Amino acid sequence: MNTRQRELRLAALDLIRKRGSGHSGRMLSSIDLLEGLYFGKENERLIFKHNPKIPQGEERDFFVLSKLEALPALYAVLKKDGYLLPDVLPSFPDRKIPGIDVSSRTHGLGLCTAVGMAKAIQMDRRNQHVFCLVADYELDHGKTWEAIQFAAEQKLERLCLIVDENDARDMPIQERFEAFGWKVIKLRDAHDHDEIVYGYMKARLTLRKPTCIWAPTVKSAGVPFAQRKPEYDDVVFSDAEYEEIRNILL
């Protein structure tokens, strides 16, 4: 784990603690995927085109958060990156916040919207990408698969879906997505910065197909006493636990 991953964990957990509600374990499984996206570089160039000073820049790439539990992680990443966030942050993604591209209140909405955005990019022949983080349970929704099928039919090569699979389940993600005509990139270690960045790079280079980055993550990753323990999935860490995590990470 690099220093920034540690700092982001603490910042995101602090946000949850101050709000008094959140899903700490589920959030921690996604934070490294977001860190890799926003801070990853290839030959000193950002793999995710964005500029915190110009949040609505014309040439930027787009990120859509469909996994709502990861919102504190996204806020922590945006703040670290230099976006000017207000003191009071909404509990659902809201386009009024700099750095947030899609407002969302329900699961599965983000993915369908991301598909629409990728289609608009294709129609206008823009040189931009759409990245969308979805949770594994969102793949249980029917509308999600309607969107996945549509993306493949339309060959939306500017769309990259990141599936945060933190629950072992029988769903063969790779086979399903490939059967629908997607390119699947599986990460061996979904918490390793370099591997995550490499996955995003490969996704950007894929042509004529949308890409799915399959990220088998660990809930509460980085917090040894909570890792893989279901009782920590949807909790707010207490002050004592937070101090212990702080000592572990710093």
Place this chain on the structure above:
Amino acid sequence: MLDAKLTQLGLKLKNMVVLDLNFPRIVCPEFRKTYEPRFIALPCRQGMALEMAGGLASFGKVVVLVGYEGDELKDLDPTFNVKVLRHSPEGTWENLEERLRAFGPSLVLIPV
């Protein structure tokens, strides 16, 4: 009549995109033929259609849904120009262009 009206309006509203959810046949073949890049057939895809329309609308397009049966317009971002066309006894063809140009998501009633 709907197809002809939309095809006429397509000339004035250059950023209009039509999503046709009808099955087994689309109801806007003329629009499709005239403006193929701005037509998307989504047979029976009621689940994803509205949100996908929102994604398209976020790029400044006026998205017209034909054949959409849901009623979740209120959940859509108020800055998205998504118009759901629905046949109704109270529907009218009057001011169709103005109603499609109006800002924000809305239900546009057209004659049966």
